[in-house]
Amino acid sequence: DTAVSQTPKYLVTQMGNDKSIKCEQNLGHDTMYWYKQDSKKFLKIMFSYNNKELIINETVPNRFSPKSPDKAHLNLHINSLELGDSAVYFCASSLSRTGNTGELFFGEGSRLTVL
Amino acid sequence: GENVEQHPSTLSVQEGDSAVIKCTYSDSASNYFPWYKQELGKGPQLIIDIRSNVGEKKDQRIAVTLNKTAKHFSLHITETQPEDSAVYFCAASHPNSGYALNFGKGTSLLVTP
Numbered sequence: 001d002t003a004v005s006q007t008p009k010y011l012v013t014q015m016g017n018d019k020s021i022k023c024e025q026n027l028g029h030d031t032m033y034w035y036k037q038d039s040k041k042f043l044k045i046m047f048s049y050n051n052k053e054l055i056i057n058e059t060v061p062n063r064f065s066p067k068s069p070d071k072a073h074l075n076l077h078i079n080s081l082e083l084g085d086s087a088v089y090f091c092a093s094s095l096s097r098t099g100n101t102g103e104l105f106f107g108e109g110s111r112l113t114v115l
Numbered sequence: 116g117e118n119v120e121q122h123p124s125t126l127s128v129q130e131g132d133s134a135v136i137k138c139t140y141s142d143s144a145s146n147y148f149p150w151y152k153q154e155l156g157k158g159p160q161l162i163i164d165i166r167s168n169v170g171e172k173k174d175q176r177i178a179v180t181l182n183k184t185a186k187h188f189s190l191h192i193t194e195t196q197p198e199d200s201a202v203y204f205c206a207a208s209h210p211n212s213g214y215a216l217n218f219g220k221g222t223s224l225l226v227t228p
Binding site for chain 1: 149151153156157158159160161164202204215216217218220221223
């Protein structure tokens with residue numbers, strides 16, 4: 001069983017479109033995250049949710065909107081896609097909001113290409 | 116916010132040699148320092164971590180050292196093997212940022228047979 005699963009794995013779309021990436025974890029963790037990895041492999045946190053509550057929202061354009069219907073799911077919706085949004089988006093989860101009490105479990109990533 | 120610098124960006128070693136990757140952090144409140152390994156096409160995976168009340172930790176061929184005064188920490192891999200080839204990320208977190216992990220820019224390690 002996959003601990004943190006994301007869909008789709010690959011997404012190719014045109015500029016201006018709206019798209020969503022879904023994430024589910026079956027680890028019973030309370031905290032979920034979205035990270036963006038650019039072409040230079042730099043990993044940057046975008047959002048963090050703890051028990052469906054937003055606790056971290058980095059300087060991300062408001063075209064990006066996370067939604068957590070329950071603590072096992074954290075979806076990412078992106079409006080009006082731009083070329084610069086092309087990246088690999090990783091979902092992750094941890095046991096609690098205190099990251100220093102345990103590791104992050106990452107999904108396999110969703111590669112978004114905006115043409 | 117926390118700024119994590121990582122060096123080198125690429126590292127090539129012969130099988131059996133040791134590899135060392137170094138990181139510095141800016142916020143003295145940071146208290147948790149994990150290292151992640153990312154293989155091609157996969158998500159990062161934790162390989163070792165250290166907390167600020169410990170100076171060194173070892174797990175088989177992997178060790179991490181922390182110097183709180185100098186605000187730097189290092190990953191040491193001994194007896195490297197080709198399967199150690201991957202991108203390695205250091206990270207730091209502290210309470211003031213909701214314990215979010217701030218990652219270094221990664222080190223691409225290549226172990227040649």
